[in-house]
Amino acid sequence: MNLFAQIYHLVRKEFTLEWRQKFAITGILLYVLSTVFIVYISFQNIGPQVWNVLFWVIMLFASVNAVLKSFVQESGYRQLYYYQLLHPIAILLSKMIYNAALLLLLGVLTFVALGFVAGNPVQEAGNFALALFLGSLGFSITFTFVSAIAAKADNSSTLMAILSFPVVIPILLLLVNLSAHAVGLLGGTEIWEKIMLLAAVDLILVALALVLFPFLWRD
């Protein structure tokens, strides 16, 4: 099997697994809904600026919880089996692709839920969608790789938060800035500059993750 076929089968495996144990995905979806609701009843009136920040903060916390399990969930023996059967890079990439899809779904759900209770301040839907896409990708790359690191230690869930939050803050800052344009808080023409920068950061991180992963998975 070549690399692409391996990735295809692995992504399919992730979806099938998720579909069979529905409690995990339902748990994350409920997590998003209840967080949105808690935020809404605490703030009541949410202006565009607060909306923008809240959206990404909810996304951040939901993403960490959603991605955390990617390397922790499966037992060491089963992982050993995968690594013998398949290329380790295919395993990493398939998890990144699957998590990006999951986070995109979470983002859309957060957007719908927050828009439903607190109104939808987004004026430039295209830019917002682009920010959401690049954001899901960036979060997925960073969190998947950090969860691979954290899974090697014993106290992985604490480690996941302290390792991944500082690393992801620059991406989060760019995302908040980018979607501030979409919400109409910021004007100006430098929006493409920021999109290119975000895409470049995503690209650098995925390249680096691919280079470093061979050193990580072996025990």
Next chain:
Amino acid sequence: MKYWWKALGVLIILYILLVGMLTPLKTGILEASPANLHTGQEATLTVKGYNSNFTLEKEKLRAWLKMDSTRAIAATRIDVVDDREVKLTFPIPAYLPVDQPVKDFTLLIDSPADGASVLPGGLVVTQDSIDTTKGDLLWVNADISQLHEKQAFTFPYRNILYETIRNTYYHVPMWMAMFIILTAGVVFSIRFLWKANPDDDRKAMALTNVGLFLGILGIVTGAIWAKYTWGKFWSWDVKQNMTAIALLIYGAYFVLRGSFEDPEKKARISAVFNIFAYASLVPLLYIIPKLTDSLHPGAGGNIAFGSQDLDNTMKLVFRPAIIGWTLIGLWIAEIILRTARLRERLLED
């Protein structure tokens, strides 16, 4: 002399302590009152000088109110009170040749003893009614020429900064030394993954430790400086925030190291995290502050160090300071490295 670089580091630090602290500032103007003037007024300003010697050659003292690069009013009377205080009288015309109701002026004093000193934009003239043609007629332009320059080894005088300008030799070079040392740490992490030599991981750990320490020093010296110049220890400033993030990342690096028992696994995984964290942060430390407004020099239209603020005398101290703090940092890293090696050897026996 095997350890010449340690001696060099100590010498440079002594040099920046002595020269950086003992060199006086240039003469400057602390304040001029009243700061609000009206047209048609014979304005008498009380001007307070800083490091000034107004009584020396006081008959050669000259003063101007500069409106723009070509137009200025000369002082008609100059009464020197003492070395630090002088009273200046300016005849302000009834109309100004500009159509702004409120116009800011720059005060300029020239003395053969102290050289020229300025108070940029410190005075405001309010026009009761605007008539630029009358203003042009009434304007008596004074020519600013033959300014003196004091020939002495001094640091520049800047309003707001005053004596804190000396922090340039601590805050900024510590920050740069941190970058150099953290980069060296990442290089050793890469080398460890390449060659799997446990000593490379110890070197990476020692350098990152010192980098974190220099980062803390940089953030503390920066916060104290910010308190004096911006008014608060922590203002929502992009560079301050990014530095805090950098410290969090390297804090996480040491937590990660602490959570492994097996030394080989610890070295390998922390090297991977070190490289990943460095690459995700460091390019952005340079790019993000340029995109957002910052109070720091060099961002959001602020003047950068190196263009105007850092003059030649300051460069003589500032540039060695970068080397000096880096060398001291390397020395500390070497000691941490040697203790780590000894601890390892003790555990083996």
